[in-house]
Amino acid sequence: MRFLAVLLVGSVVGCATAKEILALRQVEFRFDRFSGARVAGIAIDRIHSYQDVSPVDLARLAVAVASKDVPLDLTVHIEGLNPETNATTARLVAMDWTYLVDDRDIVSGRLTDPYTFEPGKPRDVPVLVTFNLARAFDGDGAALLNTALALAGQRTSDHKVSLRISPTVDTSVGPIRYPTPITIDLVTPAR
Numbered sequence: 001m002r003f004l005a006v007l008l009v010g011s012v013v014g015c016a017t018a019k020e021i022l023a024l025r026q027v028e029f030r031f032d033r034f035s036g037a038r039v040a041g042i043a044i045d046r047i048h049s050y051q052d053v054s055p056v057d058l059a060r061l062a063v064a065v066a067s068k069d070v071p072l073d074l075t076v077h078i079e080g081l082n083p084e085t086n087a088t089t090a091r092l093v094a095m096d097w098t099y100l101v102d103d104r105d106i107v108s109g110r111l112t113d114p115y116t117f118e119p120g121k122p123r124d125v126p127v128l129v130t131f132n133l134a135r136a137f138d139g140d141g142a143a144l145l146n147t148a149l150a151l152a153g154q155r156t157s158d159h160k161v162s163l164r165i166s167p168t169v170d171t172s173v174g175p176i177r178y179p180t181p182i183t184i185d186l187v188t189p190a191r
Contacts, residue, residue, distance in 0.1 A: 027082045027090050027117045029165065031184050032124065037074040037152035039133060040064035044149060050142040061141045070134040072148050076127045076163055076186060084120035091116050092125075093175050094168040099129045100183075101151065101159050107131040114170070127163065153187050161187035 037044045041064075042057045053061065064070045076099070082090050095111040107129060117123050137147050150157035162185050167178040 027080045027092075027167075029078050029080050029125075029167075029182055029184060031163070031186050032077040032079040034152050034186075035075045035077060035126075037072075037148070037154070039072050039145060039148040040070050044145075044152060044154065047145070047149065048155065049149075050145055053145065058141070061145065065134065065141045065144060068134045069132060070144055071130060072133040072151065073128070073130045074152050076129055078125045078127060078163065078165070078184065079122050080115065080117050080125055081122045082117035082119050086119050089116050089118050091170040092167050093170045095125070096166040096168075096177075097127055098164045099131070100162045100164060101136070103160065103162075106136050151187065157187050158189055159187065160185070160189050 035045075040061050042053070042060060047053060061070075080090075080092070092115040093112075096108070097111065098108040099106050109127070109129075111125070111127065115123055115125055133144050133148060137144060139147065146155070147159075149155045150159055151161055153161075162183050164181050164183045166181045168175045169178065
């Protein structure tokens, strides 16, 4: 009798967990936009080419290139949408991510802030990406600036840029990691 009770409780908990995993699995993640892009501390949201950089910022970029420390900081905004037809609010408790350029891992991280995805309401999930551009790519200041502009989606690019995410959902039996990573294209090469 005790075995039957444990089996019954296990199946009820398992069913609830399956529904919670299914709720997150139905959330569609897509790239929304970039924001706050900076290279070597220089805001690049209004820069379209090397000629747009002020002399002061050119000096800052030259010092960064000479020291081989050219940080690129940008925020990738991912939108999560739980379909209206899904009656369950999905709860994301963590998300591992990897920023890839040309299918090469550049930097990885983990979001630990919780997010809820109510049915039918899009939710912004900002991912802060920071890495040393000089270690990942070769070139002088102009080449690295042009690479930064391309990676931030501000100009056509020869690079394919994507974000691979592995969400973790909160369930009644504890956190469960999404079984298959999701790859989201951020920038596709110009044809």
